[in-house]
Each structure stands twice: as C-alpha cells, then as structure tokens.
Amino acid sequence: MVNHQSAQPQAPKRVVLIGARGFIGMALRRRLEDEGIAQLALGSVDVNLTEPASVERLVTQLRPEDAVVMLAALTPDKGRDAGTLMRNLAMMQHVCAAIEKTGCAHLTYFSSDAVYNLAVSQVTEDTPASPQDLYGAMHYTREIMAKSLAQTPVLVLRPTLVYGVDDTHNAYGPNRFRRAAHKDGKITLFGAGEETRDHIHVDDVAALTVRCLLHKSTGTLNLATGRSISFKELARLVAAQFGKPVEIVETARANPITHRHYDVTHLIKAFPKFRFIPLEEGIARAHREMSARG
Amino acid sequence: MPTIGFAGMTHLGINSAAASAARGFRTIGFDADASLIAQLIASKPTVVEPGLPELLHEYRAKLSFASDPAALAPCDVVYISPDVPTDDAGQSELAGIRALIDSVTPHLGEAALLVVLCQVPPGFTRSLAIPESRRFYQVETLVFGRAVERATRPERFMIGCAEPARALPDALAQFLRSFDCPVLAMRYESAELAKIAINCCLVASVTVANTLAELSERIGADWSEIAPALRLDRRIGQHAYLAPGLGLAGGNLERDLATLLRLADETGSHMELVRALVANSGHRRDWALRVLWETVLTRIDDPVIAVLGLAYKQDTHSTKNSASIALLASLGTVRARVFDPVVPASMAPHARCHAAKSELDACEGADALAVMTPWEQFRKIDPRDLARRMRGRVVLDPYALMNAAACRGAGLAYYTLGVS
Incomplete structure (x- = not known):
C-alpha cells in the first residue's frame, strides 16, 4: 500500500525521468506536460547508465528538490541472461550512487509484476515477492536498492501488462494481437487462450504515476485495473475493431494454464476517485490511433 | 451462600456481576474508577447492553459497588473481570490486569479464591x-449485544485449575452449580486455549461463509440459499456462524488470532490457516469500498455517500475494527452523511462527514447508501422512502436487512453479500 506524504496534491518542482524514451516514459512525459509540471527527460542517448561514468553525468543533472522517476531497464527482449541481469543492476547502482551524492525529494522506481510468482493467481501488494526468473529478480533487487537509499522517500510501482499504440514490445497480448490481425488477418492464441490477465492502458499508468508524484506517495503500489479477462476474450475484442473478419486460431497447449487477478483495494484507498480507461475503450483507442498512422 | 466479588467493572465485569446477583448471591463489584461506580450504584451502566439496566435494577438489593478494593474483603470468590484492551496488532495489553490483581489480592481473605x-x-x-x-x-464467553443472555444462561463453564482431577473448592463449585450447566475442569493452559479454540472455530466458520459468499457473487449462486442447507447438516449445525459479514471486528476474535500467531512463531506450529483467516477478514472488510468504487466513485463527480451505522455490530457502542469506520477512513475526501443510533458521528475518521439526525436524514440527497451496521431499526426503512430522498439509486445492504425485491421494486440498485 502507499502513504501520501502530501495529503493535498502539490506539484514537484521538477520531475526527472530516467528512461524517458520508452513506452511508459513517453506517456508519462505527455501527462506531465498536460499537467504543466516541469520535467527533465533523460534517455539512454543522454546518459548510458551501464557505464560507471553515468554517475557523474547524473550528478550534474540532478537537484535535491527533484522527484526522480526511474524507468530505465533492459527489457527481456534485450536478453534474459545473467549478463543482462548484471547490466540492469549496474544501471540501478549508478542511479542510486548519483542520488546518494545529490539527494532528491522523491524517488519512484518502476518495477514489474514479474516480482510475483506467476503461479499465484490472486495478487495484492501484500503478496510476497517471489520472482521466478532473472528479470523478476532484477526488479525486486532494484526495489530493495531503491528502498535502501537513506533519507529518500521511495515509491515502487509494479505495473501489470501495459498496452497502448506506442508499445515497442511484441509480447503476447493486445499489441501483438492488433499487429497480427492487421498484418495477417488472424490472431494466434496459446491453447484456447484460457488464461486470464489484467491489462492496463499506458495512459492510466501515466495518470496514476502523476497522482503519486503530486502526493509524494511512498510504499508499493500495483498498477492494475482489478479486472481480468481471458486472452480469448481479448482477442475477440481486438478482432472486433477491424472492419473485416479476423480469424482467431487456437493451438496445442504447451504450458499449463495460469490465471492472474489483482485485488486493487489499496489503489482504491489511495485514489478513491480514479477512473480507469475501460479495456474496450482502450483497445478501440489504440486501434484508432494505429489506423490513423496508417 | 458464598459472596462473589468482581474486580473490573467494564463490559465483562458488569454483566457477570449482574448475573451473579440474579442467581441470588451477594455480589460486590469493584472498580477504581469512582465515577463509573457512581453510575452503577444508580443502575446506569456505561456500556450498552440490552436488558442490563433492568437486571441491575431488579437485583440491586444483592449488588453493591465500591471504588475501594478493601470492599472485596468479605468475598469467598473474586473474579478478575476487566475487559483487556488490545493494541493495534491485536495483542492483549496485560499490564493493567496484573496491576489490578496486585491491588486486589492484599484485601482478600486467607481462603478466598481468585x-x-x-x-x-x-x-x-x-x-x-x-x-x-x-x-x-474461567473461560468467558461474553458476546457484545447478547452479554446478559450469555452471562445468565451459560452453555457450560470451563475452569482452569492446577489439578483438574481434584474437586473444585466448595464456594466456587456452589456458585457455578447454581447456573445449572455442565462444569468442565481442565488445566490452566487448556482452559486458556479453549477460549481461543472456540473463537478460532467461529472465525473459521465465518470465513468459510465469507469466502463462498464472494464466490457466489461471481458465479451466479446465492449464499442465502446454501446456508440453510448447511445448517441442516448435523456436523455443522443450526447455530453455525454461516452469515457472511464484513470481516472480523470488535477486537476479541482478532486478539485470539493474534495470540495464536504469536504462539506459532514462538513454538514453530504450522499456523497458515490462521494467517488466511486474518487475510480474508481484511479483504472482506473492504467489500463496501469496492462496490462503491465500481458503482459510484468512478461514475459520479463529487458524490455523497450515506453511511448507516458506525458500531462494529448492533446493540453496542464499540467501534473497534468496525467495517464502517474502515470505510469512512478509506473514503478520504468523498462527502459522507452518517447516522448511528448510539455512536456519535464525531467518531468517524472523516473530514467531510455530516452528522445526520436519523436514517432518512442521512440518505437525503445521497448518491449511494451503505448500511454498515445491522441495527434492528434499519430493518424498518421503507425502500420507497429511500428512493424519494436519495439522489442516486445505489444501496449497499451487506447484512440483508432490507427486502431485496422491495428495493428493486422501488427502483434501487441493491447490493448485498453472497449474491450477484
């Protein structure tokens, strides 16, 4: 759960986004702009966090009054091996070293629901972290590194499956389904697509993050909607956006069926009036945006 | 007949002393709080309990109260009977009871039993x-709201002693026999654990009901149709705790679970069941918040929520771990209109809380109503009056006090536990 250090929303003097050019980073930049909050957007071209020299580079950029949002990570498509793990940890080590030198008013660390065991079907923030792969272990270790920073209020956000038109990854889910339907006229499911998952629109991730920044929230919060649907239902939703028939193909099941549901009560308590973009609306929005881009 | 004393005149002590007097024993109640004693002398107890003022008044000739522990000197049996408070973790705070025992024992006769x-x-x-x-x-089985009934007509007595095989001393045996119920003697630790075991069984039963009620809500079943069938099973029984609720409250059940978890930590006993009971209680406590979030909070700008009931259950003024208080704490800046027959609205941990004068006054202009305590008088609310006074249509009635069909007939969107 999270605690609001500022009961009343108060804009940070500046938000520094580390990893600003990724899928979530771009959405967050747009949201901060809409809210009129000053920001410094840093991407890998600005500072290569894998290099020790990045510490001094960051020190020249950071101010003690900044709210830092750490989004940068080498995602699984860049590698799932131990080398990627160590590079990811080095990146966090350098960010923490810089913050230790400059101080900051608030640190938000973007983790992942990969810290939970996939075999756990119902998840809350109280569910013990039990990562099953190096990617999840990386995020959980980085969470602890962030929380180990002395005198820095830390928020950990654990988003579940994030979707939106700008997603550069092609993971199993809305984005891949949409691209496959557009390109091939068919969506291929694992098995009959029985697994249930929670999908959150990237704009909701950005909106919730900004709310946390405004309240200087600390603790741990899952970013999920509380509504899970099967991949088969999801495929139908995506297919319905196309004016032409889209075939939904079932395949032989290779892995056991797992389900994932989020109890979002802590999120409701933190932001009782927050309204998620309904999945149907979010899927339609992503489709319209994709179509507009051609 | 022996003279019976009670040290500690809060809920447990007052009701037990009244029951003792009602059995014809000369009974002396002691509490160091002189103002509390003054109220008891006037037959005006500070706790809310149906039938208690009448019982105190009827048997006043047998009852005396004092704020000096020396008044207990004539007693043959002295019960240590304060309500033991719990901390935020549900653990008993025992310093007070030890101090009370230390203050009482110097005044007891040489043969007096404690x-x-x-x-x-x-x-x-x-x-x-x-x-x-x-x-x-002695195991106490007080139930808030039914304390007089429980104290005057106990099902059995469970007595912890050093040597269970030896007969109880005459004074204690005579007192207990007067209630005409079984007396079970056992070692100290067994009796202390028996109390916890009873509560653990009750919690397990309630948690089964809560768990399956939630599932019922999601798969189209109706728990209210299932529970009567379970009660007809002799292995479960007519009086089983099968009514779904909003988690554990009041403090006593939570205290026993906390004690079990502490003992498990110390001894290495497997206690995952108890951890699950605690977790489920927290989950169900927030049922109303989740329903309000789905139906009102995310759909209406600046909504007004009417909340009926602040006490953790009916017929008590206690708000310990009350689901209503938890709801109001979670509603943050959402406007609320609150009414409870006993608990003042000022107890609500909420900055935008209006103290309503009555049930219907609370519903005036509300977008949703949550009936959070099953006070009997709330059963009399006419759904048509709700529909007239409320701005919105959403009614949360977790304890099913109102008639669902009548609510729907009045155009209300009715939500209760155990059915979708």
Missing part, C-alpha cells in the same frame, strides 16, 4: 504468584 475471568493468553494464570489451591481461570 478466578481470572478476562481474556488472557495461555500461560498467564500459571504465572500468577497466588497459591494454586486458590487460583483459577
């Missing part, structure tokens, strides 16, 4: 520096 009646963890009674032949523990 019986610990309040909730203490296993090991407490054996640790007391009083001769074993005069030292006993």
